[in-house]
Amino acid sequence: MPRKRFNTPRKVIYYEYAKLIYRSRYDKWGVKFKSGKDYIRIEYIFKQLLDNKIKPSNILRENKLLVGSENSCVYCGASENLQWEHIIPKAKGGPDIIDNMVLACRKCNLSKGARDIFDWCQSHFEIPRIVLGKHLKLLLLEYEKQKKMDSTSDELGFELSRKNLALIFETNER
Numbered sequence: 313m314p315r316k317r318f319n320t321p322r323k324v325i326y327y328e329y330a331k332l333i334y335r336s337r338y339d340k341w342g343v344k345f346k347s348g349k350d351y352i353r354i355e356y357i358f359k360q361l362l363d364n365k366i367k368p369s370n371i372l373r374e375n376k377l378l379v380g381s382e383n384s385c386v387y388c389g390a391s392e393n394l395q396w397e398h399i400i401p402k403a404k405g406g407p408d409i410i411d412n413m414v415l416a417c418r419k420c421n422l423s424k425g426a427r428d429i430f431d432w433c434q435s436h437f438e439i440p441r442i443v444l445g446k447h448l449k450l451l452l453l454e455y456e457k458q459k460k461m462d463s464t465s466d467e468l469g470f471e472l473s474r475k476n477l478a479l480i481f482e483t484n485e486r
């Protein structure tokens with residue numbers, strides 16, 4: 313069997329961080345990764361994260377800058393029927409804290425429901441940077457807390473992929 317490249321939560325999370333950092337450096341509102349050059353740059357950032365030359369916490373500072381649009385839906389920009397939405401659904405063990413919450417309109421909130429953010433956004437649009445930043449931070453802190461950053465799929469009890477990362481909250485005993 314071929315060995316999977318992203319075989320630990322650390323690698324899956326850091327690769328998503330690398331893409332987020334790349335987006336924040338080169339395109340303010342998101343970029344569709346198309347060219348090989350994009351991937352080479354992302355790969356470079358990914359390696360810097362693994363080598364501890366960039367710390368994920370660096371990206372968290374930018375989250376603060378993005379909290380300007382408090383009066384519109386973080387997903388579609390609508391300004392009516394806004395509600396606090398849990399990025400990692402409460403039904404899936406998502407914590408009831410501000411880091412797990414964003415303002416979303418009723419329509420987006422209903423549409424997303426209890427789906428994972430990677431799953432839902434993939435069929436709609438790119439994940440907004442503020443949402444991705446919060447999501448990755450939650451995952452990072454939880455995996456660190458449970459000391460599972462370098463666990464394998466077997467140890468975790470689920471297949472490693474970005475969509476499955478949030479399963480750590482379901483297995484969490486509080």
Ligand SMILES: [Zn+2]
Pocket residue numbers: 385386387388389390416417418419420421
């Ligand atoms: Zn919306």
